[in-house]
Amino acid sequence: MPRPGPAGRVSGAPALVADIGGTNTRIALARGGTVLADSLRRFRNDDFPDPQAVLHAYLSAAGHPPLSGACAAVAGPVRNGAARLTNRDWALDLAALRAVAGPAGPVALLNDLQAQGHALDHLAEPALTGISEARAEPGGPRLVIGIGTGFNIATVHGHGPGCRVTAAEAGHAALPLATQEDLALARFVTGGTRLAEVEDVLSGRGLARLYGWVSRHAGPPQQAAPEAITALLARGENPAARATGEIFARLLGVAARNLAVTLLPTGGIFLCGSVARAMAPHLNDLGFAETFRARGRIPGEIGDFAVSLINDDTAALTGCAAALTGDAAWRRPATSVND
Structure with missing residues (x-):
């Protein structure tokens, strides 16, 4: 059974990473800053009412694994821990992401281009x-x-x-x-x-x-x-x-x-x-x-x-994984990672 680690992380458990675009959403699990390739799934946003539903669908199909944290990249501005998509009437905030991801570890929201930037050193x-x-x-x-x-x-x-x-x-x-x-x-x-x-x-x-x-x-x-x-x-x-x-x-x-x-x-x-x-x-x-x-x-x-x-059309997921493993993300588990 995984045990809580530093900052509430679950030792050995993967993190949830998501790239929520205007048309599609890509979701995967990551461990140690590396996206687990066989965990990647793609979803059509038109099939879901909101981003939380997509995340729940993914975790349900994955058997609701314990998570060490979660980071979502969103195709829209992120401000004060909340994001709204520019080209779709969807919104997501840290509280909703926490409700999906569970109580352990940090949660973070990034603009999707910020996630791409965080990925550059890992491609x-x-x-x-x-x-x-x-x-x-x-x-x-x-x-x-x-x-x-x-x-x-x-x-x-x-x-x-x-x-x-x-x-x-x-x-x-x-x-x-x-x-x-x-x-x-x-x-x-x-x-x-x-x-x-x-x-x-x-x-x-x-x-x-x-x-x-x-x-x-x-x-x-x-x-x-x-x-x-x-x-x-x-x-x-x-x-x-x-x-x-x-x-x-x-x-x-x-x-x-x-x-x-x-x-x-x-x-x-x-x-x-x-x-x-x-x-x-x-x-x-x-x-x-x-x-x-x-x-x-x-x-x-x-x-x-x-x-x-x-x-790589999954680079934003790599960027989310990299952002979560950075010191700033661990030190500020209750805020969005906007820089």
């Missing part, structure tokens, strides 16, 4: 694919850009257990507009009712909006799921998909460049998320590199940042 080399030829500066700040159901970023300062990962809601920044065509696109994706945001185009739904924008020249705007658009792009036989990809790559290049010169991530930029993984093989062919490296008045030594793709 095996095959989990990363280079997109640019620039070299990262060892020890420099790192920037994670997530593109999936939504868009967001996190900045990573330092390495190892003492690293600091800052939260953001960058998907709601204003969409960078350079031409009259960009302005018309912004009005199209918002219906002209509000300021266009980065997430309106650089996300799964944004990719679908771009496809509708491009296809309108041949008649009424066409509708297609993001997965269908990236499949058409990969086959290389659909001019509308190609044009959609070119706009996406250009706007991503501008957005990433703005973030890079603001945050100076000399340690590298890391793309993650389902849309990033689908688009990454095509980005440079579609013009991303040229836009991202456009100098303007930026000195050359500042404007050259390494860009990589995180291939």
